[in-house]
Amino acid sequence: MPSVIRCATVALLVSAFCQSLSAAPPNLIVIMADDLGYGDLSCYDGWIKTPRLDQLAAGGMRFTDFHSSGNVCSPTRAGLMTGRYQQRAGIPGVVFADPTRAVHYHGLQTSETTFAEVLSNADYATAAFGKWHLGYYPKYNPIHHGFGKFVGYVSGNVDFFSHVDQAGNYDWWHQDEHATEEGYTTHLVTKHAVKFIEDNKSKPFCLYLPHEAPHYPYQGPNDTPLRSVGGKFNNQGERKDIQAAYSEMVVEMDKSVGAVVDTVERLGLADNTLILFFSDNGANKNGNNGALRGAKGSNWEGGHRVPCIAYWPGKIAKASSCDELTISLDVMPTILAAAGVAKPDRNLDGIDLLPVMLEGKELGERQLFWNGKAMRDGPWKLIVGGKGAEKLGLYNLKNDLGEKKNVAEAQPDRVKTMLASIEAWKKDVSSGELVQPNKQAEERAKKAKDTAPRKKKVKK
Numbered sequence: 001m002p003s004v005i006r007c008a009t010v011a012l013l014v015s016a017f018c019q020s021l022s023a024a025p026p027n028l029i030v031i032m033a034d035d036l037g038y039g040d041l042s043c044y045d046g047w048i049k050t051p052r053l054d055q056l057a058a059g060g061m062r063f064t065d066f067h068s069s070g071n072v073c074s075p076t077r078a079g080l081m082t083g084r085y086q087q088r089a090g091i092p093g094v095v096f097a098d099p100t101r102a103v104h105y106h107g108l109q110t111s112e113t114t115f116a117e118v119l120s121n122a123d124y125a126t127a128a129f130g131k132w133h134l135g136y137y138p139k140y141n142p143i144h145h146g147f148g149k150f151v152g153y154v155s156g157n158v159d160f161f162s163h164v165d166q167a168g169n170y171d172w173w174h175q176d177e178h179a180t181e182e183g184y185t186t187h188l189v190t191k192h193a194v195k196f197i198e199d200n201k202s203k204p205f206c207l208y209l210p211h212e213a214p215h216y217p218y219q220g221p222n223d224t225p226l227r228s229v230g231g232k233f234n235n236q237g238e239r240k241d242i243q244a245a246y247s248e249m250v251v252e253m254d255k256s257v258g259a260v261v262d263t264v265e266r267l268g269l270a271d272n273t274l275i276l277f278f279s280d281n282g283a284n285k286n287g288n289n290g291a292l293r294g295a296k297g298s299n300w301e302g303g304h305r306v307p308c309i310a311y312w313p314g315k316i317a318k319a320s321s322c323d324e325l326t327i328s329l330d331v332m333p334t335i336l337a338a339a340g341v342a343k344p345d346r347n348l349d350g351i352d353l354l355p356v357m358l359e360g361k362e363l364g365e366r367q368l369f370w371n372g373k374a375m376r377d378g379p380w381k382l383i384v385g386g387k388g389a390e391k392l393g394l395y396n397l398k399n400d401l402g403e404k405k406n407v408a409e410a411q412p413d414r415v416k417t418m419l420a421s422i423e424a425w426k427k428d429v430s431s432g433e434l435v436q437p438n439k440q441a442e443e444r445a446k447k448a449k450d451t452a453p454r455k456k457k458v459k460k
Contacts, residue, residue, distance in 0.1 A: 023272070024272060025122075025124070025204040025339050025340060026273060026312075026338050027197075027204055027206070027207075027264070027272060027273040028119070028124075028204075028205070028206040028207070028273075028274055028335045028339065029207045029260065029264075029273060029274070029275045029276070030080075030206075030207070030208050030276050030331060030335070031209045031211070031257060031260070031277045032080070032209070032210045032277075032278060032280055033214070033250075033277075033278070033279040034131060034157075034211055034213060034214065034280055035073075035214055035279070035280070035281060035282075035283055035287065035296055036214060036250065036279035036283060036287065036306065036307065037279070037282050037283025037290070037295075037302075037306075038282060038283075038288075038289045038290045038292055038301075038302065038305050039283075039288035039289050039290025039291070039292075040214075040250060040283060040287050040288050040307070041053055041250075041307050043056075043057040043058075043309070044062075044290065044307050046288060046290070047288055048250045048251065050251070051258075052254045052255065052257045052261065053257055053309065055261075056261065056275065056277060057319075058319050059311055059318050059319075060309055060310050060311035060312065060316045060320070061310045061311075061320040061322055062307075062308075062320070062321045062322070063278075063307075063310070063321075063322050063326055064322065064323045065323050065325050065326065066278060066306060066308035066326045066327065066328075067304045067305050067306065067325075067327045067328065067368065067376075068280050068282075068304045068306050068327070068328050069085060069086060069304075069327055069328050069370075070086055070281060070304070070370070070371075071281050071296060071297055071298060071299060071303035071304045072093065072094050072296065072297055073131075073133050073156055073215075073280055073281070074086075074091050074093065074094045074095045074134060075093060075094075076281055076328055077133055077134055078108055078112075079328060079349075080280075080329070080331055080332070081108060081114040081116070081134070081145065081332075082112050082113065082114060082332065082348075083115065083329055083330075083333055083348040083350045084329065084346070084347075084349045084350075085369070085429050085432075087429035087430075087432045087433075088349075088431065088432040088435075089108060089432055089435060090109070090432040090434070090436040091108065091134065091436075092371065094133075094156065095107060095135060095136070095156075096156075097136070097155045097156060097167035097169070099167070099444070099445065100445055100448045100452060101445055102438070102442045102444075102445040103441070104136060104441070104445065105437065105440065105441035106135070106437070106441060107134055107137065107140030107436075108134040108135055108145060109140075109435055109436070110139075110144055110145070113346060114145045114146050114332075115146075115206070115335060115336060116128070116142070116146030116206060117145060117344075118336060118341055118344055119206045119335075119339060120146045120147075120148065121146075122339065122341045123203070123204070124203075124204050124205060124206045124339065125199075125200040125203055125205040125206070126146055126148045126205070126206045126207075126208075127147055127148060127150070127192075127196045127206075127208065128142045128147045128149070128150050128152065128208040128209075128210070129150070129152055129188075129189040129192040129196070129207075129208075129209055129210075130152045130153075130185075130209055130210040130212065131152060131153060131156075131211070131212055131215075132150070132152060132153065132210070133155065134154075135154065136155065138176040140154070141154070141173070141175070141176040143175050149175070149192075149196065150173065150174070150175055150176075151173065151174050151179075151189070151192045152172070153165065153171040153172055153173065153185075153212075154171060154173060155167070155169075155171050156215075157215050157216060157235075158171050158172070159219070159226055159227035160186070160212065160217065160219040160223070161185075161224065161225040161226075162226070162227050162228060163181075163185070164227035164228060165227075166235045168227070168230045168231060169229065170229050184219075185212045185213075186211060186213055186221070186256055187252070187256075189211065189212075189256070190260070193260055194259055194263045197263045197264060197269075201267045201269060204339070206335070206339075207260075209256075209260070210280075211256065214250050214283075214287065218239050218242050218249070218286070219237055219239070219245060219249070220245050220252070221248065221252050222248075223239070223245070226238055242286050243286060257277065260275075261275070261311075270313050271313050271314050271315075273312070274311070274312045274335065274338050275309075275310070275311040276308070276309070276310055276334075276335075277307075277308065277309045277311075278308035278309070278328060279307060280328075281297075281304055282294070282296050282298075282301075282302045282303045282304060282306060283295060283296060283302075284296045284297075289301075289302035289305075291402050292305055292402065292403075293403040293404070294387070294403075298386070299370045299371060299383055299386060300387075300403055301397070301401070303370075304370060310357050312357070315357075315358055316357050316358065317360075322356055322357070324356055324363045325365075325366055325368065325376060325378070326353060326356070326363075327350065327368055329348070329349050330350040330351055330352070330353050332348060332350055333348050333350045333351055333353075334350075334353045334354055334357075336352075337354050351363070351366075365378035369422065369425045372422060372425065372426045373385060373386075373422075374386070375418060375425070377418055377421070379396055379397045379398040380394065380395070380396060380397070380414065380418070381393075381394070381395045381396075381397050381403065382395075382418040382419070383395075383403070384422070389406070390408070392408050393406045393408060394406060394407050394408040394411055394414065394415055394418075395407065
């Protein structure tokens, strides 16, 4: 590991950044892994060798206390797009592929304002290649949320080769129409990302690259298709050596990051390009969350503390590290600030991290919330109804990163104050419950259930 510089203040970098603001607006690349754990990457002392991400960390800043705003796929993506807690957009949980569930008909409404819309209005070329998972229907497609180009899938996962989702539907899109395109998902999104950068080398661009890896089905690049339209299959995949497949998937994603960085450098754009890499939530049991407790789907640190790397040559100090409390909601205000573009006319829950990344400034203590069941207040973590623990838990992460020692009884006043903060937060974001077409969704789900083929009962 390179020597660690905690949020270093480098006057030369600040000066260079100020000069750059008067030059061409920077290019912005946001890369997100799917279900990648805090202890997976080698640059986080993990078990998978990821040389290209290691290079990115060595050339930029590695965050040690960065979090996804959700502990599963869709919520984090809604928060990332809007810079606001996903509950405000009415997407507190997964948007499922099953049409008999009402939430299947939910999605990111066009009344929301995304970072792509703001940047597009500021003459940025915008594109998304990969996983959307914010609505299954064309009206929710990325092209209706500010992305000029979209290639990828709209469900939670697809077969890496046949591009069939876990409900048995073909799910590969060019813009808002189905398209046939052969290839391994990671390779396809990388190909489109490279071409987009090449096509827009002469103007500012924002590339959103949400990878499928290492989400199931567990398929490496040398495997074969498993799912077919309307067929029966194991959603997880057929490989027995799942950890080996998981590793292969992460390695291919690492190569993809390398291809993107190589393209930026080959075109002479590196010094004017900010790259952010992180995961949408923690790993499940097939990955590794390091010393953290819990996994994907939980409100323990392992469910939402994720690796994050920021890279901007000449602006962000090399081999630097930051332990400030940060979250994926911060991405939108950060990239808008980097672009010199005003935030939308609504309150964002995230904050601009440029002072942290470029000047080494501290954020001060802040409060963050997960699902109305957990919150951070500086180093303190309160969790309500945590799986496998007491009904109420308070942990000081400064000396108990693994959330093993519950000190709630010894800190009754702190617990009371934090519980009040959670209740106030829940009330603040509750308006999002009315955003989705709930009545219509219930009706459509009931109709789908009534018309679905009946499963035959098996006689014992």
